[in-house]
Amino acid sequence: MSSDYYTSFILPYSGIIIKICRAYTDTQEGFEDYYQEVCLQIWKSKDNFKEDSKWSTWIYRLTLNVCLTLLKKKKNNKQHQVSEELLPDTSEETKAFSDESLNQLYEAIRQLSEIDRGVILLYLEEKSYQEIAEIIGTNPNNIGVRIKRIKERLKKLLIKNN
Amino acid sequence: MEKSIETIWKEGFLKNNALIAPKVNNIYNKKSIDIVEKFKRMYRINIIAIFLFAFILLPITMVTDMVYMGIPMFFLFMTIAYYAIKFKNKLEKINKNTNSYDYLKTFDNWTKEMRSFNMKLSRYLYPYVFLSMFAGFWLGGFGKPVQGDQFVTYLLGEFPNMIVVFGFPLMLLLVMLFIVVLLAIIGPKIGEWDLKIGYGRILKRLDSLLIDMEELRTSH
Numbered sequence: 001m002s003s004d005y006y007t008s009f010i011l012p013y014s015g016i017i018i019k020i021c022r023a024y025t026d027t028q029e030g031f032e033d034y035y036q037e038v039c040l041q042i043w044k045s046k047d048n049f050k051e052d053s054k055w056s057t058w059i060y061r062l063t064l065n066v067c068l069t070l071l072k073k074k075k076n077n078k079q080h081q082v083s084e085e086l087l088p089d090t091s092e093e094t095k096a097f098s099d100e101s102l103n104q105l106y107e108a109i110r111q112l113s114e115i116d117r118g119v120i121l122l123y124l125e126e127k128s129y130q131e132i133a134e135i136i137g138t139n140p141n142n143i144g145v146r147i148k149r150i151k152e153r154l155k156k157l158l159i160k161n162n
Numbered sequence: 163m164e165k166s167i168e169t170i171w172k173e174g175f176l177k178n179n180a181l182i183a184p185k186v187n188n189i190y191n192k193k194s195i196d197i198v199e200k201f202k203r204m205y206r207i208n209i210i211a212i213f214l215f216a217f218i219l220l221p222i223t224m225v226t227d228m229v230y231m232g233i234p235m236f237f238l239f240m241t242i243a244y245y246a247i248k249f250k251n252k253l254e255k256i257n258k259n260t261n262s263y264d265y266l267k268t269f270d271n272w273t274k275e276m277r278s279f280n281m282k283l284s285r286y287l288y289p290y291v292f293l294s295m296f297a298g299f300w301l302g303g304f305g306k307p308v309q310g311d312q313f314v315t316y317l318l319g320e321f322p323n324m325i326v327v328f329g330f331p332l333m334l335l336l337v338m339l340f341i342v343v344l345l346a347i348i349g350p351k352i353g354e355w356d357l358k359i360g361y362g363r364i365l366k367r368l369d370s371l372l373i374d375m376e377e378l379r380t381s382h
Contacts, residue, residue, distance in 0.1 A: 014183035015175075032184045033192065044374065102174025105167060124171040154167055 009046070010039050013059045019125070020060070022096050023109050023117045024067040031096065038066045053134075060127075061135045064118045071114060108157035112150060119143070120150045190375055194262040197371065198269050201364050205250060208360065212243045223298065227306060231298020238290060245283070249276050263375045270372060273365060277357060284353025288345040296338065 010017075021034040042062060049058050097103050109117055115136065122132045132147075133140035165173070175181060216239030223232025249272075256268050300310035310329075317324055317331055325332040345352075358365075 011183060015181045018181050018183060019175075035184050040374075097174055097177070099170075099174040099177055101165065101170045105170045105174070124168065151167060158167075 005043060005046075006039065009055075010042055013056055016056065016059050016125070017063050020063045020067055020118075020121055022106055023121055024071055024114075026110060028096070034067055034070055037070060038063050041066050057131060057135060060122065060125075064135065068114055068118075104158060104161060105154070107161055108154050111157055112153065116146075116150050116153075119146055120154065123147050123150075190262045190266075190371065193371060194266045195258075197364065197368055198256070198265070201269075201273075201361065201368075202250075202253060204361065204364070205246070205253065209243055209246045209250065212239050212246065216240060216243070224303075227303030228298035229304055230301040231294045234290070234294040234297065238287070238294070242283075242287075245279065249279070263372075266368065266372055266375065270368060273368065277354070280353050280357055281350035284349040284356075285346050286349070288349040288352055289342045292341060292345055293338075 017035055017038050021031050021038065025031040025034050042059065045062060049055065096106065109120060112120065118136055119132060122135060127135070129140050129143040132143050216236050219239075220232045220236045223229050223235070253269075253272055256265065256272065258265060260268075300308070300313075302309040314326065314329065314331060318326070327335060
């Protein structure tokens with residue numbers, strides 16, 4: 001990946017990638033791994049981008065897919081490495097943002113199911129129900145109900161975590 | 163009043179340092195280390211398995227009166243383990259302090275050397291295994307009557323005109339010769355196939371990683 005490509009096509013959208021990667025990782029090291037992998041996959045899959053959707057929408061979709069794949073891999077690895085599972089996790093949970101409320105919100109988001117995390121992130125990014133459904137690959141009809149349910153759960157989690 | 167999650171989201175990201183992208187450099191560093199370390203682990207396990215198998219097989223062949231198979235097989239496994247350890251030591255010497263491309267390229271050269279050696283060895287290995295097995299079945303246990311002689315006596319009773327050369331039926335010798343030659347010819351293929359079963363996925367990942375890295379280097 002050339003630095004020109006990164007600066008022109010990825011860096012302007014790094015905010016999207018950061019926001020999503022943070023929701024699927026709880027350490028700085030994990031976050032940086034996910035971020036790098038997403039950048040790499042964007043570069044590798046750039047020829048698959050079709051003009052019928054926006055570049056940003058495509059990045060949302062790809063970032064979510066990469067995060068879900070990496071999370072799945074991580075889970076599989078943990079299942080194989082039983083002995084490692086018994087060891088205490090030495091990596092410290094990261095306070096990723098200077099805003100404490102935002103950190104708490106992310107902590108709550110990370111307690112949601114993998115798909116619900118994607119849905120709420122897209123909602124918070126003010127994507128339409130149609131776009132959310134398109135990115136997640138689901139029916140737009142029940143997105144509204146789903147978001148309402150996720151928000152209620154998030155509120156409960158925020159109260160519980162506090 | 164408590165803030166809504168929408169407000170927390172908006173206000174949180176208004177702060178200057180909220181969305182600083184991490185540096186994207188040495189992107190393949192971790193992947194390269196992971197792939198080589200995984201290979202090393204598998205290779206180590208393989209060597210241990212060869213030793214274990216050799217030491218388990220020998221007493222089993224003694225008990226089952228096939229010691230003439232057990233002994234040559236034991237030496238065969240020891241020879242394989244010896245070369246595998248030599249290759250392992252070479253692998254450990256690969257310089258980690260270079261960039262990830264050079265590191266992976268050196269590792270790739272190592273795998274090529276190992277694969278080429280494996281193919282050469284396989285040309286002799288499979289015929290040797292076949293002959294050892296034949297010796298085990300033919301000669302039987304230590305200090306016991308040779309099973310093959312009893313078999314030849316039985317055959318001569320059934321086919322009195324059968325040609326016998328150095329105590330072996332000629333037909334049997336010809337069949338054995340055919341099998342040995344066949345195994346010597348297809349041995350390298352079997353060896354490569356065997357290697358693919360064990361390390362195929364990791365070697366495929368290595369190839370695709372190197373292709374990516376080479377593309378990345380040319381795009382700079």
